[in-house]
Amino acid sequence: MAEERVGEWVPRTTLGKIVLKGEVTTLGEALATGLPLREPEIVDILLPDLEDEVLDVNMVQRMTDSGRRVNFAITCVVGNRDGFVGLGRARGREVGPAIRRAIDDAKINIISVNRGCGSWECGCFRPHTLPLRVTGGSGSVRVTLKPAPQGVGLAVGDVAKSVLRLAGIRDAWAFTQGHTKTTVNYAIATFDALRQTTVVKTNPEQVQRLKIYAGAEKVYVHGLTPPAEEPSEAGEGEHPAGEGPT
Numbered sequence: 729m730a731e732e733r734v735g736e737w738v739p740r741t742t743l744g745k746i747v748l749k750g751e752v753t754t755l756g757e758a759l760a761t762g763l764p765l766r767e768p769e770i771v772d773i774l775l776p777d778l779e780d781e782v783l784d785v786n787m788v789q790r791m792t793d794s795g796r797r798v799n800f801a802i803t804c805v806v807g808n809r810d811g812f813v814g815l816g817r818a819r820g821r822e823v824g825p826a827i828r829r830a831i832d833d834a835k836i837n838i839i840s841v842n843r844g845c846g847s848w849e850c851g852c853f854r855p856h857t858l859p860l861r862v863t864g865g866s867g868s869v870r871v872t873l874k875p876a877p878q879g880v881g882l883a884v885g886d887v888a889k890s891v892l893r894l895a896g897i898r899d900a901w902a903f904t905q906g907h908t909k910t911t912v913n914y915a916i917a918t919f920d921a922l923r924q925t926t927v928v929k930t931n932p933e934q935v936q937r938l939k940i941y942a943g944a945e946k947v948y949v950h951g952l953t954p955p956a957e958e959p960s961e962a963g964e965g966e967h968p969a970g971e972g973p974t
Contacts (some may be wrong), residue, residue: 737769740799744770755812756943759840766933769837771814775838778807779830784825785909794834795833803912804830805919806838807894811943815891815919817912822902841895842925844940846875855941857899857917860928864920873921887911888918895922910942 737837743752743763745772753760756766765771765864771778784803789796800823808812816833820826822848844859845850858873864871871888876899882889892900908914930940 737767738755739767739769741765741766747773755838756840756913759838763770765836765838768821768832771835771838775808776814778808778812778835779894780804780807780834781894782827782830783887783890786912787820789892800826802826802830803915804834805891805894805915806831806834806898807891811841811843811941812838812898813841813891813919813922815897815915839919839923840926840943841897841922842940842942843896844875844938846938847877847899848858850875850877852878853939855896855939857897858925859930859938859940860925862924862928864917864922865908865923866916866920868910869910869917870905871902871914871921873918875899875905885914887914889923890920891915897922936945 737748741747741764743758743765744767745760746752749759752761753774755771758774771865782802782804784801786801788799799819799821801817801819802823802907803815803817804827805813805815814837816830816832816835816837818826818829822828824864841844843855843857844861845854845857846859847857850857854923859875861872861874863873876883880899880901881898882892882900884892885904885908888902890970895933903912906913926942930938934940
């Protein structure tokens, strides 16, 4: 579905045009340009291994003069499990189209996450957890994420676990405050906490000591294809060494 849409895509923004021309070949470079990301096809091209997950499906009913109207509010998260994650929401009368719009909204809101080895109990120097303690909020919900040593896993709630897993965080501790049963606020607060990893200023010494990596470890470069194997130059009547005609 995404490949068909990319094949028919005509970019309307400056970032989309330079991506289609091949001037920007990775999602990290696209976000670093500072240009607004307004077309989900950009993410489809630069990050083809993106995964998505539906976090919440909420049915909203309202009474009108013509009768009862039913809408669905969808919350989705997307990520490549390696440093990029996005969160999106959409509404619609049908679940399927609303989910697709929520996924596109999540692609537009995708961010790069800083990872590292910020736990004093670990010292493995691999980007498996958070580099430092961060806090995010939405509504009454406050989520504090702390670095954890390797092997702890994601000691967080189910909603936060989905967001962290798709962001590439494998070990973390979380402390929450507020009404965390509100799935949407819980997801937004977790996403906001991950956004803080890139906002906090760090000096070169801290980057080296905490092994902070921004974005993906394995970078997918759009436009680079492996060279094709050259066909054999042997013509008719010629045979490889050691073989003769039958």
